[in-house]
Ligand SMILES: NC(=O)C1=CN([C@@H]2O[C@H](COP(=O)(O)OP(=O)(O)OC[C@H]3O[C@@H](n4cnc5c(N)ncnc54)[C@H](OP(=O)(O)O)[C@@H]3O)[C@@H](O)[C@H]2O)C=CC1
């Protein structure tokens with residue numbers, strides 16, 4: 186990442202005693218500090234309900250950094266910039282104290298009134314917090330004020346619209362940074378570069394040469410202790426509405442006229458607008474839902490989703506989604522974008538496979554071997570890189586062909602560990618670059634697409650649940666979704682063939 190020195194900033198984290206702050210936010214800020222990308226004039230002010238002192242909070246940050254960082258040398262100096270306020274966000278009076286502390290830190294560290302408010306809390310608090318930040322004068326400074334909002338941004342279109350309306354009373358759209366951490370991933374950011382910086386791909390990037398595109402984001406873990414949240418969300422809201430559709434938009438958008446935030450966003454919105462809505466009974470044709478049962482993974486017994494804490498024993502919530510997304514525009518008419526995501530699957534992997542159409546006449550065809558299609562695979566995680574699958578002549582065997590792969594692995598070639606998504610996104614927010622955050626128009630369009638699917642699913646109980654085994658690649662029907670169109674899922678990991 187090209188780092189430039191950032192402006193003095195106060196980073197106020199609501200939910201600073203929570204899991205996200207400890208696992209992602211403190212380590213990311215510390216990395217920025219180590220790289221010199223955080224101005225030495227910075228302060229981090231944590232807010233949580235627990236009645237902790239500054240020292241107790243510093244201890245908490247120390248634990249997080251010691252567990253996550255290789256370089257421990259500068260932890261103590263970083264911690265000197267960390268402070269805490271115990272504060273119930275629904276208690277109006279405590280915002281006055283918060284303002285006093287923020288103003289003091291501003292003066293002590295010469296922060297020039299620049300503030301980032303990071304809401305790492307449950308969404309029901311977002312509106313209350315932003316109302317108070319404005320009403321109680323915390324946003325009334327001479328510097329910039331930015332608001333970072335964690336997912337989920339609403340539960341459906343009406344709730345997201347209401348939330349957006351409330352937040353917009355205190356912050357303008359330009360000040361709002363809605364996090365989608367997939368947009369901070371190195372290889373997701375690379376999609377645009379692969380497409381728009383390579384003469385060999387851009388002319389082929391359309392329905393004349395591409396037969397289908399597959400996006401898989403599979404996880405091996407189950408829902409763990411997040412049952413309460415997940416019961417109201419499911420994989421559709423948790424992964425498809427945001428991460429999966431963002432990847433579709435990046436893959437399908439037209440080349441922007443330049444790389445400015447507004448131009449890129451407007452091209453992404455056009456894709457989301459062009460997605461063919463799927464509703465009512467049609468949903469069963471285009472989308473497949475799954476829920477994992479109990480079973481064995483690596484010979485260890487694992488519980489089914491319905492056995493989890495805070496999960497209804499008859500739950501209708503999906504832990505897996507596969508779908509066929511169609512984009513009705515000139516470039517993509519007729520090309521299915523297949524997406525799938527789920528918990529407790531065979532591998533932890535996020536990959537995009539672009540499958541090119543077969544060549545018009547196969548000179549090398551013989552009855553035993555048909556030619557493999559050309560594939561462009563973008564490896565997003567855990568490995569990061571690109572593989573191009575081609576056909577080449579089999580050495581010393583006349584005209585027989587064999588598949589070959591041209592591979593680029595980001596870590597082995599660039600020789601650096603790519604920064605955590607949160608590190609990149611925090612940096613972008615500090616420098617005021619909102620490109621890799623989602624604009625309200627994108628959120629609105631993706632909810633309106635997803636709501637039609639969830640409406641149908643919520644009105645029809647899926648009698649086959651649980652319908653996939655832990656450690657598999659999802660329910661049988663998700664394979665049929667592709668085979669009905671003459672395609673199949675390409676492997677995303679060694680274990681992918683296991684159904
Ligand atoms: N954890 C993760 O990996 C991810 C989380 N997110 C999102 O980030 C947000 C936070 O998640 P996570 O950290 O896991 O949640 P946690 O439950 O671990 O933490 C919640 C935080 O909110 C604070 N809090 C709760 N109620 C109040 C209140 N009334 N006043 C002040 N503080 C309060 C808690 O303080 P205290 O404990 O002191 O009461 C705690 O700091 C959620 O929106 C989640 O969806 C998104 C992606 C990944």
Ligand SMILES: O=C1O[C@H](COP(=O)(O)O)[C@@H](O)[C@H](O)[C@H]1O
Nearest residue numbers: 336366402404423424428535566
């Ligand atoms: O946003 C979320 O993402 C994670 C998966 O993120 P990844 O970076 O590990 O692929 C998912 O586990 C979680 O349920 C969801 O809320």
